[in-house]
Amino acid sequence: MSQPATPPSVPTSSAALRLALLEDDDILRDRVLVPGLTRHGFDVAPMRTAAQLHAALEQRNFDLLVLDIGLPDGDGFTLTNQLQIGRPSMGIVILSGRDTSPDKVHGLSQGADAYLTKPVEIEMLAATLFSVARRLTRPDTTPVAGLAEWQLQDDGWCLFSPDGKAVALTQSERRVLMCLWRTCGKLVSRDALLTTLGGDMGLEIDPHRLDALLHRLRQKVQDRTGMALPLTAVRGAGYLFIPQG
Structure with a gap:
């Protein structure tokens, strides 16, 4: 039998995915979403208005965006479309209380990569964000027959x-x-x-x-x-x- 391996050092920090979180419900944003997503390794920048998002985008780039449809200063569908055109490399996930099929179809047709409805499990939201990020960074990756295996993000x-x-x-x-x-x-x-x-x-x-x-x-x-x-x-x-x- 082979000898047990010595444990490698595990880094406590790494280049986390940069996530803009646009949600005007202060309690949901600050008490649930921010700590939950941070716990799953995201670098979260919370904000409550579209104006704050636009200002932040002038200062830095984000890998991902989570946003609600109903915003104090704009329409989430329109914002999604604008960002999809202007920043196609940024993944967009809509998180909304509106769960009808027309809303979901409209959100995805405007350029969202995924549409989730509230309430949502943090693990499901995090997994969706990781999937979106992976699709954006590996657009040409296709499984090779007979070589499919599990993958751990870097x-x-x-x-x-x-x-x-x-x-x-x-x-x-x-x-x-x-x-x-x-x-x-x-x-x-x-x-x-x-x-x-x-x-x-x-x-x-x-x-x-x-x-x-x-x-x-x-x-x-x-x-x-x-x-x-x-x-x-x-x-x-x-x-x-x-x-x-």
């Missing part, structure tokens, strides 16, 4: 199934999965994963926490992708992660 915040479905990861899930990913095909000991989960502070982690985290991660991956996470537990030793089937 900064570790999102896992993609072989058919391209996205699973947004939390900080703890990211740490553990990056440790497994960097040693693909090699046995990683439980102690190594516990050390990784403890982070730079060297915190002592209860082994049951690791078990619970992996159980939740397996279930989340199954729910989001319809496929099992390619992670094998080796009794009394550790885990093997083999992304290519």
Whole structure:
């Protein structure tokens, strides 16, 4: 049996996707969306008006935009169309309380990459944003027959199934999965994963926490992708992660 791998260092910071969040509901924006999306690794710039967005765009570029349709100083559909024409490289996700088919069709026809309705699970919103970002940066990527495999985003915040479905990861899930990913095909000991989960502070982690985290991660991956996470537990030793089937 191969020897358990030594845990690689996992970066605590990386070039996060820059996200403009345009939402005029202060409580939803500041108490739910901002902390939730930050927890999934996004660099979030919150704002409540179209004017604030235009001002921000003069100072910096954004990879992604989440916006509501009903804005205090404009129409989200019109804004979407303007931005799609003027900034085609920026991914746009509409997040609205209007859930009728005509609204969804109109939003997508104006140039939105995705249309989600409130209330939305943060993990679903994050996964959608990662999927949009991936499509924009890999427009010519197509699966190769017989070579389909799982992919982990470079900064570790999102896992993609072989058919391209996205699973947004939390900080703890990211740490553990990056440790497994960097040693693909090699046995990683439980102690190594516990050390990784403890982070730079060297915190002592209860082994049951690791078990619970992996159980939740397996279930989340199954729910989001319809496929099992390619992670094998080796009794009394550790885990093997083999992304290519």
